[in-house]
Amino acid sequence: MADYPLKRLRRLRNNPIIRDMVRETEVNVKDLIYPLFAVPGSNIKKEIKSMPGVFHFSIDNLVKECRELAELGIPAVILFGVPEHKDEQASEAYNPNGIIQQAIRAIKSEVKNLLVITDVCLCEYTSHGHCGMLNGQEILNDETVSLLAKTAVSHAEAGADIIAPSDMMDGRVLAIRKSLDYKGFQNIPIMSYSAKYSSAYYGPFRDAANSAPAFGDRKSHQMDPANTNEAMQEVESDIAEGADIVMVKPAGPYLDVLYRVKQKFGMPTAAYQVSGEYAMIKAGAQLGWIDEERVVLESLTSIKRAGADMIITYFAKDFTNIQQKAGLK
Numbered sequence: 001m002a003d004y005p006l007k008r009l010r011r012l013r014n015n016p017i018i019r020d021m022v023r024e025t026e027v028n029v030k031d032l033i034y035p036l037f038a039v040p041g042s043n044i045k046k047e048i049k050s051m052p053g054v055f056h057f058s059i060d061n062l063v064k065e066c067r068e069l070a071e072l073g074i075p076a077v078i079l080f081g082v083p084e085h086k087d088e089q090a091s092e093a094y095n096p097n098g099i100i101q102q103a104i105r106a107i108k109s110e111v112k113n114l115l116v117i118t119d120v121c122l123c124e125y126t127s128h129g130h131c132g133m134l135n136g137q138e139i140l141n142d143e144t145v146s147l148l149a150k151t152a153v154s155h156a157e158a159g160a161d162i163i164a165p166s167d168m169m170d171g172r173v174l175a176i177r178k179s180l181d182y183k184g185f186q187n188i189p190i191m192s193y194s195a196k197y198s199s200a201y202y203g204p205f206r207d208a209a210n211s212a213p214a215f216g217d218r219k220s221h222q223m224d225p226a227n228t229n230e231a232m233q234e235v236e237s238d239i240a241e242g243a244d245i246v247m248v249k250p251a252g253p254y255l256d257v258l259y260r261v262k263q264k265f266g267m268p269t270a271a272y273q274v275s276g277e278y279a280m281i282k283a284g285a286q287l288g289w290i291d292e293e294r295v296v297l298e299s300l301t302s303i304k305r306a307g308a309d310m311i312i313t314y315f316a317k318d319f320t321n322i323q324q325k326a327g328l329k
């Protein structure tokens with residue numbers, strides 16, 4: 001390898017055309033998945049306070065939003081539901097006429113060229129806000145897993161394209177795979193939230209999904225932010241259980257985990273840029289302390305550079321605006 005003065009790395013940074021040609025990582029709209037929140041009622045589009053630019057939609061408006069997303073070239077959405085009624089059994093999670101099941105049917109029948117991914121967990125549907133069935137204060141694993149599988153099947157029956165379990169119970173990917181196959185949904189992929197950390201960055205989402213636990217926390221199932229070897233084990237077991245896509249969540253603060261997962265397993269890998277990552281960038285921009293567009297692009301590029309093939313992000317629409325503007329310049 002040549003050394004200075006023969007080698008001058010600045011030569012290839014000299015002008016924007018050269019920089020474009022040697023760029024190693026570029027985020028494409030086709031990499032992005034947009035999260036959406038469905039609520040009961042009609043004609044509702046209500047901004048979530050801690051997530052400016054993100055809304056609760058009733059299904060009629062959700063369909064309109066999805067049409068717009070498809071026109072912008074965004075390939076996929078991931079759906080979260082806020083049900084009318086919550087109970088200890090999370091029965092609205094697997095109700096064939098639940099909020100998510102209705103939303104899936106409406107979007108799939110009215111919008112072409114948009115993948116519908118559904119988040120599968122029980123915390124949005126339980127009266128106590130925990131991700132599973134309880135015995136006292138303990139979250140029961142196996143009882144929860146069977147309800148998750150039932151929920152996944154109800155999403156597939158409504159027309160979901162990809163099932164994304166986010167609960168972090170042990171054995172849930174296998175249970176969901178078996179139930180889907182048994183019902184004839186062998187071709188529906190599973191995108192597993194494999195390394196999901198117990199993170200303070202989820203704060204704004206819990207307002208949005210109205211899913212904060214009534215007592216305690218999620219530390220008995222979500223991962224300790226201090227661990228990465230454990231993340232490798234989580235990913236490995238999800239792959240063994242039949243996950244088609246694995247995920248690291250959150251994204252930005254866990255790029256090292258994302259990098260290791262992609263390097264070690266080479267699987268299609270997703271990363272979730274979560275509500276707190278979004279809210280911090282929006283807040284910094286509103287205060288005039290950072291350049292929002294540049295930070296959005298930089299954060300997404302970093303996530304892709306670390307190994308994500310796809311990014312779940314509340315910035316998906318903003319990204320298309322930024323790109324469009326860049327094209328007009």
Ligand SMILES: [Zn+2]
Binds near residue numbers: 121122123124130131
């Ligand atoms: Zn949950």
